[in-house]
Amino acid sequence: MKNPLMKNATSLSLRIPTPKARPGDPADLSHVNPPPAGETPRPDVSASAHDMRDMAFKLVRVLNDAGEAVGPWNPALDAQTLRRGLRVMLLTRAFDDRMYRMQRQGKTSFYMKSTGEEAIPTAAALALEKDDMCFTSYRQQAILFARDYPLVTMMNQIYSNAADPNRGRQMPVHYSAKQYGFFSISGNLATQVPQAVGWAMASAYKKDNRIACTFVGDGATAEGDFHQAMTFASVYHAPVIINVVNNQWAISSFQGIAGGDETTFAARAIGYGVPPLRVDGNDFLAVYGAIAWAAERARTNMGPTLIEHYTYRVEGHSTSDDPTRYRPAEEPRRWPLGDPVERLKQHLIVIGEWSDARHKALEKEVAEEVKTAAKEAEAIGTLGQSRPSVKEMFEDVYKEQPWHLRRQRQELGT
Amino acid sequence: MATMTMIQALNNAMDTMLAKDPDVLIFGEDVGYFGGVFRATDGLQKKHGITRCFDAPIAESGIVAAAIGMAAYGLRPVIEIQFADYIYPGYDQIVSEAARLRYRSAGDFTAPLTLRSPYGGGIFGGQTHSQSPEALFTHVAGLKTVIPSNPYDAKGLLISAIEDDDPVIFFEPKRLYSGRFDGWHEKPVETWSAHPASDVPEGYYNVPLGKAAIAREGQAVTVLAYGTMVHVALAAAEFAKIDAEVIDLRTLVPLDIETIVASVNKTGRCVVVHEATRTSGFGAELSALVQEHCFWKLEAPIERVAGWDTPYPHAFEWEYFPGPKRVAAALTRTLEA
Ligand SMILES: Cc1ncc(C[n+]2csc(CCOP(=O)(O)OP(=O)(O)O)c2C)c(N)n1
Numbered sequence: 001m002k003n004p005l006m007k008n009a010t011s012l013s014l015r016i017p018t019p020k021a022r023p024g025d026p027a028d029l030s031h032v033n034p035p036p037a038g039e040t041p042r043p044d045v046s047a048s049a050h051d052m053r054d055m056a057f058k059l060v061r062v063l064n065d066a067g068e069a070v071g072p073w074n075p076a077l078d079a080q081t082l083r084r085g086l087r088v089m090l091l092t093r094a095f096d097d098r099m100y101r102m103q104r105q106g107k108t109s110f111y112m113k114s115t116g117e118e119a120i121p122t123a124a125a126l127a128l129e130k131d132d133m134c135f136t137s138y139r140q141q142a143i144l145f146a147r148d149y150p151l152v153t154m155m156n157q158i159y160s161n162a163a164d165p166n167r168g169r170q171m172p173v174h175y176s177a178k179q180y181g182f183f184s185i186s187g188n189l190a191t192q193v194p195q196a197v198g199w200a201m202a203s204a205y206k207k208d209n210r211i212a213c214t215f216v217g218d219g220a221t222a223e224g225d226f227h228q229a230m231t232f233a234s235v236y237h238a239p240v241i242i243n244v245v246n247n248q249w250a251i252s253s254f255q256g257i258a259g260g261d262e263t264t265f266a267a268r269a270i271g272y273g274v275p276p277l278r279v280d281g282n283d284f285l286a287v288y289g290a291i292a293w294a295a296e297r298a299r300t301n302m303g304p305t306l307i308e309h310y311t312y313r314v315e316g317h318s319t320s321d322d323p324t325r326y327r328p329a330e331e332p333r334r335w336p337l338g339d340p341v342e343r344l345k346q347h348l349i350v351i352g353e354w355s356d357a358r359h360k361a362l363e364k365e366v367a368e369e370v371k372t373a374a375k376e377a378e379a380i381g382t383l384g385q386s387r388p389s390v391k392e393m394f395e396d397v398y399k400e401q402p403w404h405l406r407r408q409r410q411e412l413g414t
Numbered sequence: 415m416a417t418m419t420m421i422q423a424l425n426n427a428m429d430t431m432l433a434k435d436p437d438v439l440i441f442g443e444d445v446g447y448f449g450g451v452f453r454a455t456d457g458l459q460k461k462h463g464i465t466r467c468f469d470a471p472i473a474e475s476g477i478v479a480a481a482i483g484m485a486a487y488g489l490r491p492v493i494e495i496q497f498a499d500y501i502y503p504g505y506d507q508i509v510s511e512a513a514r515l516r517y518r519s520a521g522d523f524t525a526p527l528t529l530r531s532p533y534g535g536g537i538f539g540g541q542t543h544s545q546s547p548e549a550l551f552t553h554v555a556g557l558k559t560v561i562p563s564n565p566y567d568a569k570g571l572l573i574s575a576i577e578d579d580d581p582v583i584f585f586e587p588k589r590l591y592s593g594r595f596d597g598w599h600e601k602p603v604e605t606w607s608a609h610p611a612s613d614v615p616e617g618y619y620n621v622p623l624g625k626a627a628i629a630r631e632g633q634a635v636t637v638l639a640y641g642t643m644v645h646v647a648l649a650a651a652e653f654a655k656i657d658a659e660v661i662d663l664r665t666l667v668p669l670d671i672e673t674i675v676a677s678v679n680k681t682g683r684c685v686v687v688h689e690a691t692r693t694s695g696f697g698a699e700l701s702a703l704v705q706e707h708c709f710w711k712l713e714a715p716i717e718r719v720a721g722w723d724t725p726y727p728h729a730f731e732w733e734y735f736p737g738p739k740r741v742a743a744a745l746t747r748t749l750e751a
């Protein structure tokens with residue numbers, strides 16, 4: 001008789017993961033079951049990666065539904081720092097809204113918002129030292145706001161105008177700001193992650209005390225570069241924080257296409273012997289607590305941490321995208337972990353350090369700040385109205401311009 | 415017959431092959447439910463089923479490698495790399511594996527896969543949505559490289575690529591997807607429907623690989639072009655009022671050397687154009703071949719018009735893009751030489 005376990009007992013079938021809901025279906029986020037705030041334990045920063053495995057399947061949360069900060073991950077920040085975080089998030093949102101509109105008006109070619117994800121880069125920037133180097137994707141612009149990078153310079157980059165620090169060479173939102181601990185953004189996904197590990201190794205080699213902090217999307221964790229980064233970070237105990245921003249979507253692909261249905265992104269760390277943390281990414285305090293934990297670990301020569309930030313991409317991927325073509329239009333509003341700005345605002349009010357009136361005033365203040373910067377940038381010029389001199393197209397290809405580039409420049413007549 | 419844009423013709427080619435051959439399947443980033451960021455696979459998942467056209471993880475190396483494995487099994491995978499600029503993580507799998515599988519196993523295993531990818535500039539995509547990396551593939555033994563310039567050819571060539579038993583790199587000039595862009599960027603783009611090549615048969619047909627087309631007959635000078643640059647060359651000939659013969663190569667490897675040699679022997683002059691950077695570009699190969707085959711008939715040095723040897727810069731789209739004026743100047747120089 002044929003062994004039923006032998007081949008051809010049943011024929012094989014190819015599995016393709018699909019999201020629970022598509023346009024026309026009601027949003028279904030029943031798989032998102034956040035534990036109550038305060039429940040997830042906080043291991044000592046010296047905990048071994050082995051003892052940390054469970055953390056890959058928990059969720060670090062500090063802010064409860066009532067807006068109180070509870071549990072062991074509460075970083076116990078003073079009101080001034082909390083208000084600073086709120087301001088940076090609001091500024092980011094105001095900036096995003098304005099630049100999105102400018103793209104829609106044809107004033108630049110492209111823009112990417114970070115709506116709903118502002119707590120992650122904001123809290124990270126505030127929990128790090130200003131000279132720690134950040135290797136980000138295109139959705140962590142809040143780090144620049146948190147580090148007081150001039151808004152007008154960001155706009156000049158977006159407009160590729162004569163004052164663009166990248167000299168018109170990069171698409172909008174691909175900032176570079178070494179003095180602000182912000183590595184040049186690449187359009188090629190995940191390339192920055194192993195580079196951050198290398199920077200961290202260099203810092204360790206030089207007996208420096210700076211660490212590196214890198215961000216990558218859920219979708220881009222599929223790239224080989226992410227996995228190479230994990231191996232190098234683990235092997236060399238690099239002082240680096242590797243953040244996976246799981247905003248559920250990678251353009252039109254839900255996180256299951258990146259393997260998120262089978263396990264958590266934090267659990268990627270287990271195979272590499274790196275400690276994992278999994279955090280409510282819409283909870284400013286939880287993100288702050290997690291980054292501070294990982295930073296302390298890195299600074300004391302205990303090596304890397306992988307943090308999955310569980311969040312939601314509220315807007316389209318970019319100005320080239322229409323998310324209602326692939327997900328229910330109401331899905332963003334149904335996200336069970338709320339809005340990071342609203343949650344921090346509520347907390348500040350609960351602790352008696354904020355009010356609706358002050359919030360309104362702050363919203364107005366940041367909108368004014370964006371408007372003033374926009375006026376200044378637009379006076380220099382939007383895309384096509386103003387730009388660096390054409391001869392700069394041939395510069396910085398090499399340190400010294402070789403003969404063939406000189407000749408090409410002359411041929412163009414610049 | 416139907417009137418199709420290039421993107422519709424490509425979609426129709428895949429639709430035709432999915433229906434014709436159960437071993438054809440399509441995957442790549444965002445190609446499934448959504449139908450691709452340029453809509454090339456729009457509707458194919460719905461029509462043919464989720465295992466025939468599906469989303470891939472963002473891992474170009476994995477996409478190419480999985481296609482090699484499927485092709486080795488006996489399928490005919492058609493994969494999309496979202497932009498040619500993102501092909502590099504898959505380069506090792508293409509060069510070291512797909513290209514050499516037949517050779518190293520003496521035909522024991524083969525990799526009949528088709529890799530489609532939008533390439534080229536003209537969309538303010540900056541350095542990561544504008545590149546023309548074809549020479550990185552024409553340089554590799556074992557790969558075929560195909561670049562269509564109009565809807566009719568796009569469908570026929572893609573069908574030939576899918577049916578070909580070797581790995582084919584199929585670069586699609588994204589600036590031509592929805593209209594016939596000829597480099598005059600200030601003028602409105604001509605719709606494809608105004609062009610005879612938008613008449614596309616709805617069923618199966620093919621355009622053979624390795625055969626060039628003469629896009630414009632002429633006596634004064636031969637222009638070798640492919641993709642968007644075919645239309646730029648035509649515009650340049652008109653602008654310079656030069657009776658150029660414009661050859662649309664269609665396939666770079668294997669190259670239709672007969673058509674090229676016959677034309678240059680007739681005109682005695684040759685201008686080679688491409689969007690890709692000049693140094694070690696495919697134009698260098700074309701120029702060397704013309705020199706080898708037609709030296710005694712040449713009346714002027716062969717000219718190359720190409721992208722500058724810099725990354726593709728966002729703010730300088732039209733200074734970088736080798737438009738009709740630059741091509742026309744080269745045509746004039748060649749005639750005056
Ligand atoms: C190597 C590479 N492949 C593909 C792309 C095209 N692309 C740009 S963003 C994106 C989706 C990324 O999703 P995710 O990593 O989840 O980040 P998110 O946009 O959600 O922040 C894709 C496929 C790219 N930029 N680089």
Ligand SMILES: [Mg+2]
Pocket residue numbers: 217218219245246247248249250251313
């Ligand atoms: Mg994502």
